[in-house]
Amino acid sequence: MLTVTAYYFNLFALPNIVVAVGLLCWGALLRWREAESTTGTWALGVAIAAATWQTGFALAYCSLTPPIALQWIRLSQVGVVFLAPTLYELLRRLLGLTGWRSRLSPWAWTASLGFLYVLLATNAYMGTPYLYWWGYYAHYRIGGMLLAAYLCAMMVYLFIECLRTWCLSPRGSTRRHRARILLLGFGVAFTAAIDFLAAWGVAVYPFGYLMVAFMVVTIGYAAWRYRIIAVTSRAAAEHVLKTLSDGVLVLDELGAIALANNRAALLLGFDHDALLGKTVDAVLPLRDVVLNPLRIQPPGPVHTEIELPIRNGDKRVINVTVNTMRDAGGGSPLTVLVLQDVTHYREATDKIRKLVYFDQATGLPNRRHLRDKLGQALKLSSQGQRVAVCGVRLKHFRHLADHHPSAHSSDTMLNGVAARLRSFAQSVPQGKVTVARLQSYEFAILFEQVDSVGKMTAELDRLHKALREPIAIGTRRLHPVLWLGVSLYPNDGNSIDALMDRAAAAVDQAAEAGDEQHIHFYNAEANTAALHSLMLGAKIARAIETDQLCLYFQPIINTDSGTIECAEALVRWHDPLHGLRLPSEFIPVAEQNALIIPLDQWVLKKACEHALQWQERPPSRGPKVAVNLSGAHLSSNGGRQIAETVQSILETSGLPGNRLELEITETRMVGTDQTIVDGLRRLRELGVRIAVDDFGTGYASLSYLHWFPLDKLKVDQSFVAAIGQDPTKTALLKSILLLASQLDLAVVAEGVETPHQAAFLLRHGCPFMQGHLLNKPLPADDFMQLTRNWHVPSEVRLGRKRAEGWDSEQRVVFRPGSG
Structure with a gap:
């Protein structure tokens, strides 16, 4: 049908083609003119129907064989079938038909669809085309004759509606002018019935396309010249x-x-x-x-x-x-x-703010709120003005919660302490005091302006005495036992983290001393601790030089395939005197002694070497490797050094860049300048993937997720541990999973310890999991053996059963396979 040799050039087809193209252009112009209403849309529909009619006949004229001509004639008849309902829809809007006259649309479309079925699915519509001196033409059977009658009847009805509108409209009105033009168009269109003679075997050239084109153009002119709605600016x-x-x-x-x-x-x-x-x-x-x-x-x-x-x-x-x-x-x-x-908006905003900035159990501000207030106080503090943070820790709160789990004892104790702290904040002169609950049994008090340390100490002594008063719990009266520790700005630090950490350290000092009677101030002159840090730093430097360090690897599991997708490299230290040391024992000291960058480079180099061995092991490519990146290394030379270092190590080891992931903490994102972002982008160009570690624990704005070139979020294990325990954190975890899905970021849930946690994460679409439930960190050789014999732990299958409503016929969560 589409072969060029099946056609010949026929001059009688040219007028039809020209008319079809003109109708389509005119319809498109009307659609543009009447873009604000449906008039233009239906005008374009009429033009398309008429153009389809003429195009089909033109191609039939050019056909060399009856079968090909028959197919094009069928296409032309599709346009004829839909010409009637589209004309009705257009005239209904142009004439403003109402009542029963406006409800004929379903009948018109039903009739047209019926004729379409007869045309395409049966032979009752037409037979073998006639061959005339101008080319092949339609041969109507009973179906075609009925369509001709239907089309003529619709034209007569629309002509009558135009005449009725012209008669009933006031002289000079837009409706009357529009109806007059439409009468002219339909009057000429009736002469197009001559085309049906050739369809019944009479050899009369079908020039009705000229009349149809004239009708469509006059209808379009009526829509163009006399628009449907004349809207004044005042009325609008x-x-x-x-x-x-x-x-x-x-x-x-x-x-x-x-x-x-x-x-x-x-x-x-x-x-x-x-x-x-x-x-x-x-x-x-x-x-x-x-x-x-x-x-x-x-x-x-x-x-x-x-x-x-x-x-x-x-x-x-x-x-x-x-x-x-x-x-x-x-x-x-x-x-x-x-x-x-904005009442509902204000209420919703207040609820969200309460969830984000206030503790749900006590109504006190939470850690986030306190940090914000402390940051504001530090910005507003002038030279010589002090700010203080006081930590408060209940000694027996955990013991009370563990031994009275079914009673309201712990809640009573908690709310009793919270009420006394709130009362204290309200009673302090000049007011600038904020109390907050940090976690289950720890509170903090912020003094935004300390004019006199002596006066502040007197106020804290008053609070200490009030907090130690007995609290009635049922028939018993319990005496809270607590410690207080204070850090001062600028003496003990000039940042939020420093002051919070040193207030906690002061509380720890009070607890270690067993002093429950006095308030402890942070001891900034702890020479013993500083000397210990220096000595340990020297030992760490030797450990890096003499390869006393080693890497453990913990698998990250793909929850869809059940395979080991990646392995996080975790450094350990074989101390000759103290045995195997965990990172928490020496990483902070390395940061304090400017050893973190050499340590990072050592870990990165060894991790790439191990990953290359995994890749070379048949039959699979082995898992990727993930390495934690310190903040100091990231910010060194504006991020340029880390890009150069990673590129050099990849080239030396031979590991492809797409087999390496680098993890940065969320807190490191805050305050990052453009040069560091550029460094990360250079890493991405090498194929290295970038992940945010401990996501949800920092205070980075969500805009950083857009600014940073990120691939993955590693949700902090505190959110996983809160599943089923803390509704607020659980809701935040679900929000993080949804947000990452919307941003096309992968998510790893850290610290998965129980089947219940795994089931929850699977149910909410978490793609990757890591934790002791799946496997603990292993030395390199043991991890290599694990990848060869990897299978999903049975506990994980139990988690999936809960997630999917397990029965004996259902599959397990993972498809076990090689990592």
């Missing part, structure tokens, strides 16, 4: 004002309400007519500066929020936007007030 403004979801008040120069919409009356609790003429002071508690348009400087909108009482005793929060306008003649300025009901 009045309609918008009535339907606007916000209230609008227009005040004259005296502050009286000259114009108001129904929404404004509803928000203010007045009848619409009663509202007009009132001064705005009578309905809104606004200040004069907002109401005087001449005092709004610079010119532009002014925003404020007010609370209005409503009948049930509640309050409605209204956002008021005030602006000025002048008429075209430069008369007195008018004031426009836009009233927006």
Whole structure:
């Protein structure tokens, strides 16, 4: 059918092609002109139907054989079938048909679909085409004859509707002019019936396409010349004002309400007519500066929020936007007030803020809130002004919770202490005190302005005495036992983390000393600890030089395939005197003694060497390797050094860049400049993947997820441990999983310890998991053996059973395979 040799050049086809192209262009132009209404859409539909009709016949004229001509004639008849309903839809809008006349659409479309079925699925519509001197032409059978009758009947009906509209419309009206043009178009179109003679065997050239084209053009002209809706700017403004979801008040120069919409009356609790003429002071508690348009400087909108009482005793929060306008003649300025009901938004915002910044059990501010307040206090502190953080730890709270799990004893103790802390904050002169709950049995007190350390100590002594008063729990009276430790700015540190950590260290010092009677201040002159740090730093330097370090690897499991996707490299130290040491024992000391970059480079080099061995082991490529990157290494030389170091190590080891992942902590993202981001981008160019470690524990803005070139988020294990224990953290974990999915970031859940946790993570689509439930960290040789004989632990299968509603026919969570 599409072979060129099946056709010949026929001059009789050219007029049809020209008409088809012209109709399509005209329809597209109308669609553009009437883009705001459906008129243009139906005009284009009519043009497409008529163009399909003419194109099919033109190609049939050029066909060399009857079968090919028959196919093109069938295509042309598809256009004829849909010409009737599209004409009706267009005329219904042009004439504004109402009542039963506007409900014929389903019948018209049903009839057309019936004819389409007969055309395409049966032989009752047409037979073998006639061959005339101008080419092949349709041979109608009973179906084709019925379609011709249906099309003529629809044309007659539409002509009658045009005539009726012309007769009933007032002289000179748009409807009358439009109907007159349509009558002309349909009157000429009736002569196109001559085309049906050739379909019944009469050899009369079918020039009806000219009449059809004339009809379509006249209908389009009617839509173009006399648009459906003539909207004035005033009518549009009045309609918008009535339907606007916000209230609008227009005040004259005296502050009286000259114009108001129904929404404004509803928000203010007045009848619409009663509202007009009132001064705005009578309905809104606004200040004069907002109401005087001449005092709004610079010119532009002014925003404020007010609370209005409503009948049930509640309050409605209204956002008021005030602006000025002048008429075209430069008369007195008018004031426009836009009233927006933001009550539900305010309530939702308050709830979210309470969830994010307040502890749900006690109602006290939480750690995040305290850190924000401390950061503000440090920014506002002037030279010589002090800020203090006091840590409070209950000694027997954990013991009480463990031994009375079914009672409300721990809650009573917790809320009793919280109430005394809250009362203390309210009683301190000048007020600038914030109390917060940090975790289960630890609190903190922030003094934003310390004029005298002696006075602050006296206040803390008063608090200490109040906190030690007995708390009634049922029939018993328990005496809280607690420790207090204080850090001072600038003596003990000049950052949020330093002051928080040293307040905790002061509490630890009090606990180690067993002193429950006094307040402990952080001891900044701990020479013993400093000397120990220096000596240990020297030993770490020797350990790096003499290869006393080794790597352990913990697998990261793909929850879809059950394979070992990656292995996190964890450094250990074989100390000749103390045996195997964990990172927590020497990493902080390495950071303090400028040894962290050499240590990072050693770990990176050894990890790449091991990963290359895994890759060379048949039959699989082996897992990737993930290496933690220290903040000092990341920021060195603006991020350039780490990119150069990684590239050098990859080239030396021969490991492809796409087999390496680098992990940076979320806290390291805060305050990062563009040069570090550029360094990470250079790493990405090498194929290295970038992951955020301990995600959710830092205070980085979500915008960092967009700014940084990231591939993966590693959710901190505190969120996993909170599954089933802490609803707030559980909700945040689900939000992190959803956010990562939306941003196309992979997620690794760290610290998976129980089947219940695994089931929860699987149920919420976590793609990767890591933790002791799956496998503990192993030496390199043992990890190599693990990858060869890897199978999914049975406990994980139990977790999947809970996640999917296990029965004996269901599969396990993972498809065990080689890592």
